[in-house]
Amino acid sequence: MAAIYSLYIINKSGGLIFYKDCGTKGRMDTNDSLRVASLWHSMHAISQQLSPVNGCSGIDLLQADTFDLHCFQSLPGTKFFVVCEPETPHMESLLRYIYELYTDYVLKNPFYEIEMPIRCELFDINLSQAVQSDRVALLGR
């Protein structure tokens, strides 16, 4: 219960720049994760078109039978979304924390090229720590 299955980060143009899998069965290969990310980017945009009211900023939460998908879009347009078990609490705050980690360890890294795949060790380490402490806090394991 209450586990995070995977995390994706998409750049402004819809390309996948980071994918972390924390224990799904049948882990996706690179091509599939790229396709899924682009598909999500498009769906996010189309959902804005179908809004009955002005000012829609895209899908925040998608609820399926076996998982929930929480999405956070930053001001420049980078999307962070996490696939987790249904009804997992505090995913929004986790996503905002991951965004903070992204600004600290990725954007402030002088060797990181914007919009390119993320290859920053410190980001990976801190991310694993955050996910792990989140899991411990929620589950005690």
Next chain:
Amino acid sequence: MQFFGGSEISPSPPVPTASGNNAHMMYVFNRNGVCLLYKEWNRPLHTLNPQQDHKLMFGLLFSLKSLTAKMDPINADKGNLGVPQLPGQGCSFHSFRTNTYKLSFMETPSGIKIILVTHPKTGDLRESLKYIYGLYVEYVVKNPIYTPGSPIKSEMFNTALDQYVRSIS
């Protein structure tokens, strides 16, 4: 606001001011993508003309279902992205929420898709959608004059639906 743009979809009955009314609009599609019913209670913004709007909605749902089937973390064997799935095959989503609306979705084994777009703070509408499907069976399917696959023009169905949707909090 009503649509009369040469489409065959029955116009919804005149809507009084939307007080105590949570729902924005509703779509019913069959398995071939034909829009059997489109009802609008409160929709200030129309981005596209009706035909394009229906196609976009159907396309969005088709792609989202494909996406959720692929992203399913439980099933090890998933089809390829974009391969049409049978109704009920693969993990399917039941709702998504944005900051301005919440869309609840239900697909029956016969491929009838019921979509209800409501206020974002609405709760889980799965039971309501099942009830609406029950109404559809009673008033539409059991109507001997109705041809399956054609737009729904049943007054009794429209009235019952209106009444029910207004009562959903």
